[in-house]
Amino acid sequence: MSPVVPIGPFHPALEEPYKVEVTCEGERITDASVVVGFNFRGIEWLAERKSYTQDIALLERVCGICSNVHTLMFSRAVEKIAGLEVPDRAQYIRVVIAEAERLHSHLLWAGVACNLIGFETLFMTCFSLREQVMDILERISGNRVNYAMNRPGGVNRDISDPGAVLAAVRTIEKTTSGKLIPIMTGDPTVRARCAGVGVLSRDDALAHGAVGPLARASGLTQDIRRSAPYEAYDKLDFDVPVRDEGDVLARIVVRASEILQSCRLIEQAVETMPAGPIGGPLYPSVPAGEASVRVEAPRGEVFYYLASDGTDVPVRVRVRTPTFVNMPTVPLMAVGESISDLPLIQASIDPCYSCNDR
Amino acid sequence: MTSVRAAVQLLVFPGLGYAVAAGFLMEWMQRKINARLQGRLGPPFYQPFFDVVKLLGKRPVERPPLQGLMMTALPAGAVVATLGAVALLPVVPSGGGFAGDLVLLVGLIELGPLLLVLGGFASRSLWGGLGASREAIMTAAYNLPFLTALIALAHSSGLSLNGAALEGSWPVRVLALLAILICLPAKLHLNPFSIAGAEQEIYAGATTEYDGPRLAMWELAHSLEWVALVGLVAALSLPVTGLGWPVRVLVFLGLSLLVVVLLSATAAATARLKLAQTARWFWLWALVPAASALVLAYAGI
Numbered sequence: 001m002s003p004v005v006p007i008g009p010f011h012p013a014l015e016e017p018y019k020v021e022v023t024c025e026g027e028r029i030t031d032a033s034v035v036v037g038f039n040f041r042g043i044e045w046l047a048e049r050k051s052y053t054q055d056i057a058l059l060e061r062v063c064g065i066c067s068n069v070h071t072l073m074f075s076r077a078v079e080k081i082a083g084l085e086v087p088d089r090a091q092y093i094r095v096v097i098a099e100a101e102r103l104h105s106h107l108l109w110a111g112v113a114c115n116l117i118g119f120e121t122l123f124m125t126c127f128s129l130r131e132q133v134m135d136i137l138e139r140i141s142g143n144r145v146n147y148a149m150n151r152p153g154g155v156n157r158d159i160s161d162p163g164a165v166l167a168a169v170r171t172i173e174k175t176t177s178g179k180l181i182p183i184m185t186g187d188p189t190v191r192a193r194c195a196g197v198g199v200l201s202r203d204d205a206l207a208h209g210a211v212g213p214l215a216r217a218s219g220l221t222q223d224i225r226r227s228a229p230y231e232a233y234d235k236l237d238f239d240v241p242v243r244d245e246g247d248v249l250a251r252i253v254v255r256a257s258e259i260l261q262s263c264r265l266i267e268q269a270v271e272t273m274p275a276g277p278i279g280g281p282l283y284p285s286v287p288a289g290e291a292s293v294r295v296e297a298p299r300g301e302v303f304y305y306l307a308s309d310g311t312d313v314p315v316r317v318r319v320r321t322p323t324f325v326n327m328p329t330v331p332l333m334a335v336g337e338s339i340s341d342l343p344l345i346q347a348s349i350d351p352c353y354s355c356n357d358r
Numbered sequence: 359m360t361s362v363r364a365a366v367q368l369l370v371f372p373g374l375g376y377a378v379a380a381g382f383l384m385e386w387m388q389r390k391i392n393a394r395l396q397g398r399l400g401p402p403f404y405q406p407f408f409d410v411v412k413l414l415g416k417r418p419v420e421r422p423p424l425q426g427l428m429m430t431a432l433p434a435g436a437v438v439a440t441l442g443a444v445a446l447l448p449v450v451p452s453g454g455g456f457a458g459d460l461v462l463l464v465g466l467i468e469l470g471p472l473l474l475v476l477g478g479f480a481s482r483s484l485w486g487g488l489g490a491s492r493e494a495i496m497t498a499a500y501n502l503p504f505l506t507a508l509i510a511l512a513h514s515s516g517l518s519l520n521g522a523a524l525e526g527s528w529p530v531r532v533l534a535l536l537a538i539l540i541c542l543p544a545k546l547h548l549n550p551f552s553i554a555g556a557e558q559e560i561y562a563g564a565t566t567e568y569d570g571p572r573l574a575m576w577e578l579a580h581s582l583e584w585v586a587l588v589g590l591v592a593a594l595s596l597p598v599t600g601l602g603w604p605v606r607v608l609v610f611l612g613l614s615l616l617v618v619v620l621l622s623a624t625a626a627a628t629a630r631l632k633l634a635q636t637a638r639w640f641w642l643w644a645l646v647p648a649a650s651a652l653v654l655a656y657a658g659i
Contacts, residue, residue: 003484013558027633116558118549118630124396189550189629339488340632343558 005339009038013116013343018353020330020346027338032331034346039357047317052078052152052286055314060146062319063355065108068101069297070319071150076230077306078152080291082284090154090280091232092273096165097140097149098231098295099262099269103172104133105298106255106262109350110184113252116343117193122183129172129180136168153280162270169270173263181256185249194249198333198345201246208332209325212300213258214349216242217250224296236268248348255350286310297322299350323349323356371607372589373445381581382406384588384618388548391622406581413574425480429568432477433575439469440582447589449596449610450603459517464508467590470583471497471545474576478564489563492633493554499637500544500551503648507537510651511594529659533651535594539617540644542587544636547580548621550628551636588617 008019017038023031043062047055059070072094079086086094111126134144140159141147149155159165184190200210205218215222223240225233241257243250288310294303300322307316326349333345367373385406393400421429443466446458471493478490514530544551555563562568565576592613596606631639 005484005488012561114629118552118556118558119628120392121396121626122629124398128397187629189631192631192635193629338632338634340553340556340559 007342007346008035013347015112016352016354018351020334020342022334022339022342024339027340029334029337029339029342032334032342034327034330036327036353037357039354041358043358044317044319048314051312052314053283055317056151057148059317059319060148062358063321063352064145065105065352066101066297066299066302066355067146068097068149069295069302071148072098073293073295073302073304073319074306074317075150075152076293076295077291077304078284078286079280080293081289081306081308082152082286084153084280084284086154086231086280087277088232088274089158089276090278092269093155093157093159093278094150094231095233095236095269096159096266097137097147097155099265100133100137100140101147102262102298103259103266104130104137105350106259107133109255109347110180110252110259112347113248113344114184114190116347117190119187119190122180122190125180125183129175132168132172136165139164139168151280151282152284155278158278159270159273162273166267166270169263169266173260176256176259176263181260184252184256191249193341193344194252195247197248197341198337198348199245199247200329200333202244204329204332205246208329210300210329211322211325212297212350213251213254214300214326214329216240217254218246219244222301224294224301228294230295232269235272236265238265238268248344251348286312286314290316299323299352300326319355319358321352321355321358323351323353327351327353327356367450368445372447372449372585372610374441377441377444377582377585378578380585380614381578382410384584384614385581387615387618388584388622388625391619392626395623395626406577410574410577413569413577414571416570418570418572425482428480429477429572430575432473432480433568433572433579436470436473436477436579437575437582439466439473440579440586442466443586444582444589447586447593449589449593450606460508460512461517463590464505467583467586468497468501470579474564477568477576481564481567483567485561485566486564488560489554489566492556492560493564495633496544496551496554496636499640500541500644503537503640503644504541504545506645506648506652507534507541510534510648510655513652513655527654527659530651530655531594533647533654535591537644537648537651538591538594539620540647541640542591542617542621543624544640545587546584546621549625550631552625552630553633553636556630584618585614588614588621591617 003024005022005024006019008014009017019035021033021035022029043058047058050058056071056074059074060067062070107126107130111123114122114126137147138144139161141149141157149157200218202219205215205220219242221240221242226240238261241254243254286308288308290307292305294301302322303320305318306314309315330346330349334342337345369375386403390400443463446463475490475494478486510530511534514527547555565573568576592610595613596609
């Protein structure tokens with residue numbers, strides 16, 4: 001008899017409620033499926049009943065990690081419909097916050113991945129680094145999780161102490177390149193657990209429309225920051241790391257390289273930031289119209305659709321998070337692997353099912 | 359006099375009194391070292407003791423009579439067997455009384471994992487079963503080099519645990535000790551071989567369904583396993599002659615704690631391997647020193 005092993009909805013390997021059900025023969029997985037919907041909060045429904053200003057606070061709570069991306073998306077959609085111009089300085093500040101958030105998200109993911117392969121010491125190292133990123137975010141915005149930085153036409157707060165931000169980012173960059181990356185990519189036990197595990201071929205990634213670091217670790221060069229630059233990204237210099245192996249180790253390497261790229265972006269943005277105003281109107285009037293926007297969140301492309309009928313309440317708010325498209329690749333990667341690898345494989349897409357459920 | 363001595367050996371040192379205290383101490387040391395290496399403070403030294411006391415005070419979940427009986431008897435058996443193994447450790451050369459021999463010592467040490475496998479299946483939980491089957495496969499993996507090393511020792515110096523008879527050749531002893539040392543992380547469920555209780559994969563493995571005093575007994579058995587296995591390495595590394603018993607005891611304690619530090623540091627610096635990788639590792643690499651010891655022992659070197 002092949003037992004069906006339910007990983008979740010509550011399981012030490014999962015950060016949030018969802019379920020990966022696998023059929024096993026001994027330790028080998030023969031079938032897998034992902035069950036979601038445990039964290040449905042009706043955010044889209046609520047957003048269509050609140051004003052634009054209230055929606056910003058609501059949508060910030062779609063995700064507990066990439067909260068900034070959602071307010072950025074919503075603000076950009078409103079700006080598109082209302083034809084609002086964002087001041088240059090605000091665009092740079094948006095880049096700084098978005099990249100600090102990417103640092104925070106990738107370090108959190110790295111910690112979780114280490115925890116899943118039983119490497120507690122490295123998990124603690126990642127989380128102490130992440131704490132420093134959260135300190136930067138707190139220094140800028142006054143908040144550690146929901147930064148409340150974006151509003152249509154600009155940002156809410158200026159970066160008043162750029163020196164401290166630069167110093168903190170340089171420390172993070174040094175520890176990441178000197179300590180974290182060598183261990184995560186070179187330690188024999190980490191390699192034994194990650195190399196050749198959970199392979200997603202380039203063709204499969206393309207066929208499933210995979211996005212973000214998952215796609216980039218399978219040889220797809222796609223990054224919205226590069227292909228459709230927004231805010232100040234076209235004025236800044238950065239690389240898009242891509243690997244061809246498609247295994248868990250490649251995903252680790254891609255994310256680790258992105259940590260360094262984010263540090264680079266923050267440094268450039270803080271150093272080259274022009275002076276000037278930062279904010280738009282507090283209560284913008286939004287004419288009738290519709291807009292769709294996309295940006296590169298830490299986990300990949302996020303898509304928003306916003307429709308307005310000219311009142312102060314949107315008619316339709318549609319949120320599609322990267323996990324929605326990355327999720328179907330999990331069974332593909334898990335079948336044929338051992339059950340010991342399952343927590344790591346399902347985590348390697350950096351899932352956020354709570355955002356996905358909305 | 360010999361019966362008094364045997365009683366002291368069983369109840370005081372290295373038996374009951376020492377074993378329980380040292381078990382808690384070693385468990386604490388492992389947690390503390392791990393925590394310090396991870397930049398955390400770690401628990402106070404009495405924490406493992408408090409953990410067991412807390413569990414003892416809890417009322418376990420009602421089980422069907424036979425299942426409840428098995429889930430109580432199996433961990434109790436593990437505690438008694440492991441305690442027996444500690445009491446047999448050849449720290450001070452026996453002057454008489456019941457000394458046992460290597461076969462009995464190994465039998466008692468191996469009874470713990472065997473009972474844990476049975477306990478996992480007896481709990482009738484999916485996770486318990488998965489943990490138990492992993493433990494069983496692990497036992498098959500690490501016991502090949504472990505037992506080969508012990509056979510080499512026995513061939514070199516005889517089966518008796520009486521100190522004088524441990525006077526085998528040094529090369530055999532060193533190689534056999536190395537093989538045993540490599541097997542210890544697996545036997546103690548430590549990284550990189552903490553597979554049978556991998557919480558991110560299978561919760562607590564075989565002990566997932568255990569609670570209250572039943573879990574306390576598994577915890578106690580695990581602490582005692584530390585003392586027995588670390589003590590085995592320490593006792594086998596002791597010079598056979600030329601030391602008075604107080605010095606022997608002190609050297610034994612020092613060596614035991616050194617092994618604990620070594621194991622804890624290794625565990626903190628590694629990730630968890632997979633079952634198949636572990637089996638391959640033990641049957642290939644850990645077998646090298648064990649087999650070499652065996653060859654040397656049979657060649658009479």
